[in-house]
Amino acid sequence: MGVFRDAMEQALALRGMAPKTCSAYLSWVRRLVRFCRVVPDQLTTEHVRAFLLHLTQERKLSFSTFNQALNAARFFFVEVLKRPFVVEGFRYQKPPRRLPVVMNDDEVSRLLAAAASLRDRALLETGYATGMRVSEVTRLLITDLDSGRMAIRVDQGKGRKDRYVMLSQSLLETLRAYWRESKPKGFLFPGLGGTKPLCVSAAQKAFDRARLQAGIQKPVSFHTLRHSFATHLIENGTSVRTIQALLGHRSLQTTERYMHLAQNYLHQTTSPLDRLRKETPA
Template sequence: MGEMRDRMEKELKLRGLSPRTRHCYLRAVHNFVRFYRRPAEQMGIPEARAYVLHLIEEKKLGRSSVIQTVCALRFFYCKVLQRSFSLDDLPYQKRKRHLPQTLSEKEVAALLEAEPNLKHRVILMTLYSGGLRLQEAIQLRPADIDSAGMRIRIRAGKGGKERFVMLSSALLDALRDYFREYRPEEWLFYGHTKAEPIHPRSVQRLIKQAASAAGIRSRVTPHMLRHSFATHLLDRGTNLRYIQELLGHRNIGTTMIYTHVSRRMLTEVVSPLDWLDTSAKSSRK
């Protein structure tokens, strides 16, 4: 893309988008250009719509990946080329509401007990104990662990939003063992060298292996630990507003999804059938 890439990167930086978002947007527009083998400025709405349909129908990309491409193309044409590009020209896919997949407390305990490697176990504990997203966990630095305040600073939150989550006393004990053995420097969980963070795929792989060792048949992902964190807090009576803050959700409506999988919410609400004074409630023989 050359000059257009430079222009787009400047616009992305001017608006304060995170390095990860900048990278994803630039890559999406690059793939768009490579698909047509024509300069992006020579194309417009028809090509963009056809490309997005190609991603959906041919590439079978998931909704989040498609939306990321739509956002990148909108940004490029509206902000970089300053063309008129309405929401109707390139709409978002309608969200399909899926209930979050979670683990039980016993399954989380089994997952942690099945992991013999200290570093890997501490990564799992960190993801679950604070409900962290994978990217948030791997971007942690040693200085983000505030043992005096018993909290963890999350710098790499979604949308560049910083927040704090609680520091579990059990996690703090494990972290102290981890610091003594691994001595992290720039990154809390470093990769092949101490100068780089652990790769997301490495974390995904270690979770898969730990789940297999624990005898958990369902597919376990880093985000499932985040879902489990929220659901377990709700099950134990934690205020939904607090959970929203801990998860870093802008809208409490996003957090409300966990009320659909909370056992406590289901068991505390009495069915109106049980209020009826009628013999019809008993089974007849």
């Protein structure tokens, strides 16, 4: 793409796009150009339409991936080529609303007990005790922990927003034991060499090792710790607004889905069938 790649990189930088978004958009435009076999400035919306049909009908991409490809094409046309972007018949696809899988108290306890090392246990406990995303956990600095205020600073989380989460006494004890053993410097969970954070895939592997050792059969991942954190807080009576702030959600609606996962409202609600049987004489 040459000069067009440079122009798109500059446009993405000016818009303040996250690095992952920049990489994804550039990749989609490269695939669009390769599929259409034209130079970038000769692309038309009909080319885009054919490419999107290919993604939908042959590649059968997920809703979110399709929307990302559409966004990338729109960005390239509007911000780089300076052309209007109208593709008739194509709109952003709305994914089905699915509730995430969560672990119960027993499964979380078994998972933590099955951690292969003290570092792995500290990593997993941090995810569950704070509800942080795995990328936020791995990027933590030692200086982000404030034991005086019992808080952890999340620096530039998703959406480039700072926030604070609670530092529980139990987690603090584990982290202190981990620090005495490993003596990390800079990053709380450093990767190989100690100068960069632990990669997300290494954190997920630590989770998978513990999951297999604990015999947990559910389709869970490190991110499930975040879902479990929010669900268990709701079951303990924490307000949705508080959980929204802890998770760093922009929309309250995103947080409210955890109310459907909490079991207390299920157990506290009487089925109409039970009521009917109580009222019907034997």
